[in-house]
Amino acid sequence: MLTLKHLPVSSFCENIAYLNRFCNAYKTDDIHSLVKIEIHGGVKTIYAFLQVVDDESIVAPDELALNNEAFKLINLPEGAKVSISLSPAPQSIRSIARKIAGNILTSAEYSAIVNDIVSKRYSNMDIASFLVASGSFMLAPEVLSLTEAMVGDRIIRWNNEDIVVDCHCLGGVPGNKTDIIVAAIVAAYGLPMPKTASHSLTSCAGVADTMSVLANVDVDEKELHRLVEENRGAIVSYNNLDICPANKLIGQVERQIGITQQEHIAASILAIKMAAGVSHLLIDIPVGEKSRIRNTNEAMRLRKLMEYVGDMLSIQIDVVITDGSEPIGNGIGAAFEARDIIKVLKNAHDAPQDLLEKSLFLAGRVLEFDPKLRGGQGYHTAKDILESGQALEAMNKIIKAQGKAPQPKIGKFTRDICANMSGVVEAIDNTQINKIGVLAGASQYNGAGIDLFKKVGDSVEQGEPLYRIYACNSTDFAFANSIVDADCGYEIRSEENNDIG
């Protein structure tokens, strides 16, 4: 038996157990031979990866130390007695080898894989292997199996509602936070919309980040039910709802390896929505050369895939393919996006028109899920609701009900990026702008990000600011600056050339 110790190290969702090299319970002469272990404490068994430590003050020979992730999971106090045993490789790893060999995996195999991921029997390496193996070739029924496996047993039920709607925009387009405006319009109309949002993984801000600038987004299922009952709408992080536990683990690895396959995007989105109890779902696929989905062929393939899986899961799916060629709105980063959203809801004269129009378009599609609404009336209904101020009113109620958030601190380190020639903005590179924003700290700080002054088609004079970078500390500011000079993400076409051409 070993004595449990907590080593306060955060390690990307990976459970790590630390043993002294001269551990009393397990001989660890040779790092080569190390393996995954099972840790038995009380009634609970957890899985962890072993690392070997040569410092008794970190972990003594009669101790077992766990990092933050593992210590939280084992849920025992320091000093508790635990034992360890070797953990054989999970059986489901064999399915990964089968997938590599080109086989079609069964529903039971996907279920076993997802269960092993959730119970932490997979290392991040194993998860990466699964993602790459399945990503290269997966039939639509396999995506269905994976989706069902990710949902598991936990589905939020809305017994008092006939339909429960939601709207999800695929990532890759900076600033694109139409969902929050859509939720306000739909709630004002009266359809129940428990919008489940996620935090940023690779972008400057996720919908949950942007909403967190306005209100608390961490609620549990009971609270979510209360919010939707009171106001018809809520915009919350799915994290605290305790649904789709595999999703976070898979997402972390996807982010780390920088590879995301359409099949996994489809499974991830639909699993969360299914688990959230959504019956009618609008999916927005923005397409742009520098967006996540790069052309209409890809978008069409993803649309068909999501329609198939949605049908099989009895979720009504409406997929729209939209223009993702440049950022939507002006603000990029949670605080700046939230500002744009409020401008739109307030019908402010300087509200970004692209954000406004796209939100009305999407809200109209969601409203048309209502059998009582006459076909073709969605857009106009949405417009009425926005222009009459009902959407703003609904949003204020939602914010109050979720708990108003304090004002975010806007980054003090700023720099204006200016046009190096006069002309017309020809293109804005979503990928580069996102990268600059992320380096400026936007995915860490709500007050960091980018504010765009010019969009595609705008005229600019040489030296005129194109956008402003906001960072919250000097390190992030330096990171952002280190790449912006080589490529600021804007392409400007000289007016003269245009005349000649």
Add this chain to the structure above:
Amino acid sequence: MLTLKHLPVSSFCENIAYLNRFCNAYKTDDIHSLVKIEIHGGVKTIYAFLQVVDDESIVAPDELALNNEAFKLINLPEGAKVSISLSPAPQSIRSIARKIAGNILTSAEYSAIVNDIVSKRYSNMDIASFLVASGSFMLAPEVLSLTEAMVGDRIIRWNNEDIVVDCHCLGGVPGNKTDIIVAAIVAAYGLPMPKTASHSLTSCAGVADTMSVLANVDVDEKELHRLVEENRGAIVSYNNLDICPANKLIGQVERQIGITQQEHIAASILAIKMAAGVSHLLIDIPVGEKSRIRNTNEAMRLRKLMEYVGDMLSIQIDVVITDGSEPIGNGIGAAFEARDIIKVLKNAHDAPQDLLEKSLFLAGRVLEFDPKLRGGQGYHTAKDILESGQALEAMNKIIKAQGKAPQPKIGKFTRDICANMSGVVEAIDNTQINKIGVLAGASQYNGAGIDLFKKVGDSVEQGEPLYRIYACNSTDFAFANSIVDADCGYEIRSEENNDIG
């Protein structure tokens, strides 16, 4: 600037950097946003993964701690000043996405991937992604590109030799250490054979482990040259030769994820042999239902692949496909295998005949690489050399030159596994026997392993011992016992049944 500290943690070849959550140089509020960083110290830059620590005694806000792997690499003393910056994802990750999408990668792409692996810009997750993505579909020219990339610039030159031979047996068959006997015979004959061997990854013992029971195997290139000059033969670990640095990193991940593709086996073997300067190579592919290569189709595919790559690299390759249906020899685990080898070399009456015959067969094929030897004379020449005692003499010289090793401590915890019925041994499951041996500690301790008393075709009485397990400590002994009762790896056919049949 941060102050460098060494945190003595071993982490499976992964570079890890630890920052305090309130680090002065980098804000780390949110574990989600953590990334790979570059650490700049002196003239050197290394790459590492960040973990966040909440304990100042482990790492203070003005410190940067590195684990064993990273600290060794940065090669600076504790207290040195280092700075950090964000490390963008390596460009070559894009090639992995291209591979997933079914593309054929160029030689330049493989080269970039391997360089990024060697410079530690790839995490283990990234390496796993590469292995799985490429493993599912790789043309022979791609395997060639990967092999060449793994070789890199470091090739050992044998300017005084016309031909340099080696022999490599694929794994999966416990006890199969013919290579060492082959080396002794070939050295006695006079062909130069610098046998480069590896330590165990997933088996009870690698050739380097078994040889290390007899002699020191850790030599550098200069020493290897001296050994071969003096004795024509040497059996050394390739680790200290400073060749094929990618191979170890890739092998670690393969072992962790438990997935090995033929294409990577071929590239790994041929890269090491190419880098070792081998001109003529014999490859033994043992085939068995419970071996690594499970049928002759697989073996044939691997043979063609290795022949193609060998031809393109101008290495003369002779591939033989052999019987891998049961363990070779009686001993499994370094000390027990070394004992068998010495018995064969000494022409002992109880030397395992299968090990002896297979060694002669392989040695004969290697000898036939010699243009001066008449075709068909290899086997008989090898037999003469063995039976006359010249092979033993050559081995004694090799051992003396490399440095005789101390006697290994044979495991004190033993258990005889006995037949549960009388009959004839029908089959021995390589995979299960290997697993029992590994659990008994064979891959950690030279003195742990298994000694087989019965092989396929032998008659046994009920209660008669089939084999003995040796473990060096009670934990390993318990591990081995925990699986042996469910499946001891032996299949016994009752003699009566046979009469009826």
